[in-house]
Amino acid sequence: MSEFDLIAKYFTRQSRRSDVLLGVGDDAAVLQVSANRRLVAAVDTIVAGVHFPIGTDAAAIGHRALAVNLSDMAAMGAEPSWITLSLSLPSNDAQWLEGFSTGLFALADRYNVALVGGDTVRGPLSITIQVMGWVETDRWLTRGGAKPGDAIFISGIPGEAAAGLAAIQRSLPSAASELLTQRFLLPEPRVLLGRAIRSHASAAIDVSDGLLADLAHICSMSGCGANIELESLPQSHAMPGLFAAQECEQLALCGGDDYELLFTVPSERIVAVKAAIAAGVRCTPIGLMVEGSGVTCYRAGHAVPMTVRGYDHFAELR
Ligand code: ADP
Numbered sequence: 558m559s560e561f562d563l564i565a566k567y568f569t570r571q572s573r574r575s576d577v578l579l580g581v582g583d584d585a586a587v588l589q590v591s592a593n594r595r596l597v598a599a600v601d602t603i604v605a606g607v608h609f610p611i612g613t614d615a616a617a618i619g620h621r622a623l624a625v626n627l628s629d630m631a632a633m634g635a636e637p638s639w640i641t642l643s644l645s646l647p648s649n650d651a652q653w654l655e656g657f658s659t660g661l662f663a664l665a666d667r668y669n670v671a672l673v674g675g676d677t678v679r680g681p682l683s684i685t686i687q688v689m690g691w692v693e694t695d696r697w698l699t700r701g702g703a704k705p706g707d708a709i710f711i712s713g714i715p716g717e718a719a720a721g722l723a724a725i726q727r728s729l730p731s732a733a734s735e736l737l738t739q740r741f742l743l744p745e746p747r748v749l750l751g752r753a754i755r756s757h758a759s760a761a762i763d764v765s766d767g768l769l770a771d772l773a774h775i776c777s778m779s780g781c782g783a784n785i786e787l788e789s790l791p792q793s794h795a796m797p798g799l800f801a802a803q804e805c806e807q808l809a810l811c812g813g814d815d816y817e818l819l820f821t822v823p824s825e826r827i828v829a830v831k832a833a834i835a836a837g838v839r840c841t842p843i844g845l846m847v848e849g850s851g852v853t854c855y856r857a858g859h860a861v862p863m864t865v866r867g868y869d870h871f872a873e874l875r
Pocket residue numbers: 564568580581582583584585642643644672673674675676677
């Protein structure tokens with residue numbers, strides 16, 4: 558199978574979107590951009606052995622490569638529209654490509670996202686997706702808008718994805734760890750939640766590096782601090798059977814890969830935001846933004862020392 562056969566067979570599909578004027582097959586895509594909207598763009602790469610274990614199911618890799626990008630749109634309050642896909646593949650393995658494209662398009666179809674172009678090269682397994690979407694004029698969310706007094710919310714159950722990765726790496730019994738490994742392999746981007754909170758939240762970020770590390774980004778970009786009540790963290794039902802209590806807390810605070818939304822809401826907007834998200838994913842208030850800087854965790858009213866260590870690709874190897 559040649560490069561061109563491969564693109565034609567696995568990555569060329571008739572788009573259902575009328576704003577794709579020219580899709581896969583020419584030198585570039587041509588897209589209809591609406592007036593009164595802002596174009597929002599992001600790109601993310603996932604690499605075998607870095608972002609997912611070598612040998613991960615191809616459909617899960619396709620899902621995950623797109624999910625991490627849709628999650629960035631969610632954190633902006635944006636609606637995703639189009640993606641481009643740059644693939645570096647060790648070989649033209651038909652079975653792998655079938656699985657990968659099935660996983661990718663299943664998620665793309667759910668969010669009505671069109672694949673409009675890309676690049677295909679031979680090399681170590683690595684997948685880059687660029688996503689483009691839109692927000693209403695002046696309605697995008699940033700990491701920088703939080704103010705002292707704003708409540709901090711987290712969607713879903715932080716730590717489950719990192720627990721799933723640990724379960725894979727330690728070959729923990731599969732029945733007990735099934736839900737957790739799914740959370741790692743098939744993260745659900747919180748696109749609808751991002752759309753629902755965009756008029757109410759003061760700041761938002763998606764949790765890829767860990768709750769504390771990503772909250773620290775909101776703090777530094779917003780010029781304030783954050784206090785977290787450890788008792789209020791949402792508890793996983795699946796984790797305690799497999800991990801000790803202390804490790805559960807560590808995973809919830811520092812584990813990455815959740816792709817949940819962490820967002821702040823001014824007190825006068827809390828009723829409105831709760832109404833806006835009522836039907837969707839569970840969101841839990843876990844603390845307050847405060848004057849100062851950095852994240853402080855409290856247990857029973859007392860500050861607890863924590864080492865915040867999010868994932869850093871270029872941190873000194875320890
Ligand atoms: P060029 O040499 O002009 O960059 P390519 O041969 O790389 O063209 O690609 C041919 C067409 O196929 C282009 O429209 C490109 O966007 C598309 N394409 C290539 N690889 C992919 C892919 N993995 N997914 C989607 N479209 C792709």
